[in-house]
Amino acid sequence: MASQPISTSPLLDAVSSIALQKGTRDQFVTSISPEWCTQHSVLGGYLNALILSAAQKFNGLELGEGRFPDPIHVFVQFLHRVPPGQVVATCKHLRVSSRQCVVRVEVARTATAGKSRTHATVGIVTYADISTENGLTQHGPSAFAVPLPNRDTECVKIDDPVVDSTPVTSKLNWVSPKSTSGLWGHRVGGHHREVWVSFRDGSKISGLLHLAMLSDMPLQPAATHQAGFYAKYALSTLCMTVEFKKRPGPSTQWVMIRSDSHVVSNGRYDINVQIHDEEGDILALSNHVVYVSELQARGKKAKI
Known part of the structure; x- marks a missing residue:
């Protein structure tokens, strides 16, 4: 029996739509749909995924595709709520080594008439390759004392x-x-x-x-x-x-x-x-x- 086809992911389609802004090498632009909103603004977790997508595209552009395929850690600071609409993500490398790279991503709402860009979210992402990680491993009991x-x-x-x-x-x-x-x-x-x-x-x-x-x-x-x-x-x-x-x-x-x-x-x-x-x-x-x-x-x- 043929296997069931895997459905396409609306999340991956949405966050991968972020694209390099013409005339730049560090700014990426996309429009966020209302479907990714909570009570009052875009879900923080969606902004987190968008930050990772922008950082990955920036790494590919500056360092080559596939060099650091996986985010291993991200810190996100939310400064202002983000309504649905166009945003710009500006990326900068803070550190690049043989094993890891660190990228800062600032997400801003695009400027409107008479107003400048509003910086809304800042992320610091560390990238590496999970498949090649090795070293000290210790297994301990879960903080939850019962199975799933x-x-x-x-x-x-x-x-x-x-x-x-x-x-x-x-x-x-x-x-x-x-x-x-x-x-x-x-x-x-x-x-x-x-x-x-x-x-x-x-x-x-x-x-x-x-x-x-x-x-x-x-x-x-x-x-x-x-x-x-x-x-x-x-x-x-x-x-x-x-x-x-x-x-x-x-x-x-x-x-x-x-x-x-x-x-x-x-x-x-x-x-x-x-x-x-x-x-x-x-x-x-x-x-x-x-x-x-x-x-x-x-x-x-x-x-x-």
């Missing part, structure tokens, strides 16, 4: 309207353990959360750019402790890092995102994220700092 939950017997599809409330979250299937209180992902207690995700269109999670985006798609610890959270609060990421450990297999459809938070306090909290494949291997690790802001009633100064 069985997707068929221990989980159910998240049917909360919030997963369909934004364009980018509605792209995914969300499957998670559900507690007796009706809240999601509480199988291991506290601020530990677990969610299986896949793309509804059937496209595969086939590369590190997918992991860059999905690292920003956990069950948010603060939100899963309170019913109706998103009707009262908005979340925005201050900064995030991602370390890439392993390329996902080309036919990967589901990954497990495990997350935990140490302290949610005074409108700010941390998230530690692990992305696993179905065999339990860690594909990527991420850390975030997130702000929570109360939504205001329209036309009123009082908070709700």
Whole structure:
């Protein structure tokens, strides 16, 4: 029997559309569709993937295709929200060695009438070749003391309207353990959360750019402790890092995102994220700092 064709990836199509701006060697331009937005702006994880795509094209142009094929670490600082529309990514090499290179990428909203460019996001990316990495390896127990939950017997599809409330979250299937209180992902207690995700269109999670985006798609610890959270609060990421450990297999459809938070306090909290494949291997690790802001009633100064 012939194998099923692998669906094309809308994410890879979108981020790979970033192209060299005419007359430059370090600036890349693209237009971001509203389909990659959350409540109020472009998803930080999408901007992360876009930064990696721009840096990879810059490396190919300056250093030759294939010399440093994989991002192994990225730090992203979010300065301003990015609405859908045209952006420019400006790249600069900070360091190039025989094993690695480091690229700074600044993403700016394009200038409008009477206004200059607004620098919105800055990324520092380290590139290498994961397939040739070798050296000290130590295996330790997971911070989560239990195996991954069985997707068929221990989980159910998240049917909360919030997963369909934004364009980018509605792209995914969300499957998670559900507690007796009706809240999601509480199988291991506290601020530990677990969610299986896949793309509804059937496209595969086939590369590190997918992991860059999905690292920003956990069950948010603060939100899963309170019913109706998103009707009262908005979340925005201050900064995030991602370390890439392993390329996902080309036919990967589901990954497990495990997350935990140490302290949610005074409108700010941390998230530690692990992305696993179905065999339990860690594909990527991420850390975030997130702000929570109360939504205001329209036309009123009082908070709700």
